[in-house]
Amino acid sequence: MFTVPPPEVLAQGILSGILMGFVYALIAVGLSLIFGLMEIVNFAHGEFLMLSMYTAFWAWALFGLDPLLSVPLCAAALFLLGWLTYAGIIRRVLGGPMLAQIFATFGLGIFLRAAAQFLWTPDFRQVGRAWVQGPVNILGISVGLPQVVASGACLVAFGLLYWFITKTETGMALEATAEDRQAAALMGINTARMFALGWGIGSACVGVAGAFLASFFYIFPQVGFLFALIAYVIVALGGFGSIPGSLVAGLIIGVVEVLGGLFIAPAFKYVAVYLIYLLIVLVRPQGLLGKF
Amino acid sequence: MTTTEQFEAVKTEAPRRARTFARADVPTILLGLLLLLALLFPIVYRLPYPRDLAIRVLLYAMLAQAWNILAGYCGQISLGYAVFFGADAYTSSILQTTIGWNPWIGLLMGAAVAVLLSLLIGYPCFRLRGHYFAIATIAIGEIVQTLAINWDFIGGARGLSLPFRKDSLLVFQFQTSKYPYYYIILTLFALCMLVSWRIERTRLGFYFRAIRDDPEAAQSVGISITRYKLVAMAISAAFVAAAGSFYAQYVLYLDPDSVFPLSLSILICVLAVVGGTGTLWGPLVGAALMVPLSEYTRIHFGGTGRAVDLLIYGGLLTAVAVFQPSGLVGLARAWWRRRWRF
Numbered sequence: 001m002f003t004v005p006p007p008e009v010l011a012q013g014i015l016s017g018i019l020m021g022f023v024y025a026l027i028a029v030g031l032s033l034i035f036g037l038m039e040i041v042n043f044a045h046g047e048f049l050m051l052s053m054y055t056a057f058w059a060w061a062l063f064g065l066d067p068l069l070s071v072p073l074c075a076a077a078l079f080l081l082g083w084l085t086y087a088g089i090i091r092r093v094l095g096g097p098m099l100a101q102i103f104a105t106f107g108l109g110i111f112l113r114a115a116a117q118f119l120w121t122p123d124f125r126q127v128g129r130a131w132v133q134g135p136v137n138i139l140g141i142s143v144g145l146p147q148v149v150a151s152g153a154c155l156v157a158f159g160l161l162y163w164f165i166t167k168t169e170t171g172m173a174l175e176a177t178a179e180d181r182q183a184a185a186l187m188g189i190n191t192a193r194m195f196a197l198g199w200g201i202g203s204a205c206v207g208v209a210g211a212f213l214a215s216f217f218y219i220f221p222q223v224g225f226l227f228a229l230i231a232y233v234i235v236a237l238g239g240f241g242s243i244p245g246s247l248v249a250g251l252i253i254g255v256v257e258v259l260g261g262l263f264i265a266p267a268f269k270y271v272a273v274y275l276i277y278l279l280i281v282l283v284r285p286q287g288l289l290g291k292f
Numbered sequence: 293m294t295t296t297e298q299f300e301a302v303k304t305e306a307p308r309r310a311r312t313f314a315r316a317d318v319p320t321i322l323l324g325l326l327l328l329l330a331l332l333f334p335i336v337y338r339l340p341y342p343r344d345l346a347i348r349v350l351l352y353a354m355l356a357q358a359w360n361i362l363a364g365y366c367g368q369i370s371l372g373y374a375v376f377f378g379a380d381a382y383t384s385s386i387l388q389t390t391i392g393w394n395p396w397i398g399l400l401m402g403a404a405v406a407v408l409l410s411l412l413i414g415y416p417c418f419r420l421r422g423h424y425f426a427i428a429t430i431a432i433g434e435i436v437q438t439l440a441i442n443w444d445f446i447g448g449a450r451g452l453s454l455p456f457r458k459d460s461l462l463v464f465q466f467q468t469s470k471y472p473y474y475y476i477i478l479t480l481f482a483l484c485m486l487v488s489w490r491i492e493r494t495r496l497g498f499y500f501r502a503i504r505d506d507p508e509a510a511q512s513v514g515i516s517i518t519r520y521k522l523v524a525m526a527i528s529a530a531f532v533a534a535a536g537s538f539y540a541q542y543v544l545y546l547d548p549d550s551v552f553p554l555s556l557s558i559l560i561c562v563l564a565v566v567g568g569t570g571t572l573w574g575p576l577v578g579a580a581l582m583v584p585l586s587e588y589t590r591i592h593f594g595g596t597g598r599a600v601d602l603l604i605y606g607g608l609l610t611a612v613a614v615f616q617p618s619g620l621v622g623l624a625r626a627w628w629r630r631r632w633r634f
Binding site for chain 2: 035039040043065089092093096097098099100101102103104105106107108109111112113114115117118122145219225229232233236265267268271272274275277278281282
């Protein structure tokens with residue numbers, strides 16, 4: 001059952017796990033932000049990612065834009081999508097039963113996935129001749145350059161988000177709304193706008209991650225599902241609503257995924273990830289750095 | 293009270309009472325008609341296709357009804373119900389192919405396995421609330437599917453074929469005509485409806501709804517939350533399991549992608565939610581509308597590749613959640629009340 005890989009394979013695996021972990025963290029932090037704000041899980045999060053990847057793909061296929069250039073485009077498009085989702089759907093189920101809260105976004109996810117399949121067929125697509133491609137050597141370990149660029153960029157985006165939340169006035173208003181809705185409203189914060197903003201920013205995070213993923217990952221309608229499940233695991237592990245928690249948990253999950261594949265069997269790498277989710281929510285429901 | 297007032301009272305009272313009596317009979321008459329229609333269906337429709345469609349409507353209605361017991365009445369939203377469906381389908385089939393046990397005993401054994409599994413999953417997971425529980429059930433479903441694909445003893449990804457036998461109720465196989473399958477699933481579904489109906493009206497149903505609407509309040513009046521959630525899950529798992537065994541005997545071929553997929557778990561929820569969760573007739577209404585709809589779109593838009601049925605499912609699911617969380621049955625009920633001013 002268990003196989004011990006040679007050390008150089010192990011080192012390479014861990015490094016690529018860490019690189020992927022940064023991307024996972026950025027996807028998960030969007031989810032975490034929204035949950036922290038209003039205790040709603042966006043079950044269409046993976047589909048948002050998928051749409052961002054398709055945006056990058058079509059920008060490349062139709063206008064020859066490299067995925068790196070379409071990062072702002074993807075971020076803006078997803079910001080709008082998040083804002084609209086809040087205004088059109090979430091606002092109406094906020095005080096509703098749990099069932100409505102879950103199935104509102106769950107249905108949206110199914111709808112978006114089916115719409116992508118309807119419009120763009122279930123074919124696997126890939127951006128060819130991207131600007132960054134090929135392997136790169138880090139400390140004698142060979143990894144893909146797109147992965148390095150993506151993880152670096154995701155780390156930067158993560159830093160920007162953290163700065164925005166903790167240092168700017170709007171960010172602090174967002175944090176205040178997350179902590180106590182009523183008190184924030186009494187202090188003159190427009191909480192409805194904060195909710196919409198939270199959805200916009202949370203979705204824009206996925207937009208950025210999606211644009212970078214598009215430069216090296218296959219793009220197909222179901223691609224979001226896998227990332228979404230991993231994002232739930234990361235958010236649960238890091239603590240729902242905790243931004244630094246997402247980063248730590250993203251790295252852990254990235255490495256666990258690779259190690260599960262190396263030590264047990266590639267087919268079981270996600271089983272390892274899901275088992276961690278179950279273990280975490282049962283033993284430490286608030287996650288590693290969570291407040292709740 | 294003056295005589296005129298008394299007279300007025302009697303005048304307004306009398307016709308109302310008469311009308312209420314007639315109205316109280318309406319559901320009974322409708323139920324009788326529905327049952328008659330259901331019993332006559334395979335006699336009227338003799339071609340295999342409509343019979344197959346009706347069988348699948350009943351099969352999915354049964355799954356949705358079973359899910360409804362836990363999610364609709366008790367408020368615990370599981371997105372991994374395919375686990376029980378597949379567990380029983382595999383148990384009864386394996387017992388048949390390896391040691392030659394009768395499929396009916398297999399059905400019971402499989403149901404026992406599913407109930408045991410539901411307790412094993414439920415006991416730890418019922419400590420989780422709402423979203424956490426829903427995600428945990430997705431994770432468990434994915435784990436089970438991965439394990440089934442990689443477990444060679446049960447056929448792995450290749451799946452498992454059941455041997456052909458001569459038509460007989462005893463061995464649960466009918467090759468020449470589909471109508472016995474129809475009556476078997478109709479019986480199973482009716483049993484499931486009966487149990488749901490009993491639950492709705494007895495103490496158990498009130499416990500379930502109390503847990504759904506306010507767990508703290510339910511606990512404070514002495515309802516053991518975990519225990520009754522487990523009861524709800526065990527009952528619904530048993531019915532999902534029976535449906536799984538039926539599916540195995542009907543199709544005679546199993547593989548992890550057809551009995552364990554997330555899409556099956558999702559379909560079960562979609563039918564119940566669109567029809568109306570927490571209502572007795574919601575799952576049947578949902579299945580009777582959506583299963584033929586899915587067939588129709590496949591015929592007219594060509595194959596599953598276009599995913600038109602999923603497009604409609606997703607759109608409806610969101611629309612129902614946003615505008616009418618009690619589903620089509622809730623909508624009809626509200627309309628009925630407005631129309632007749634109950």
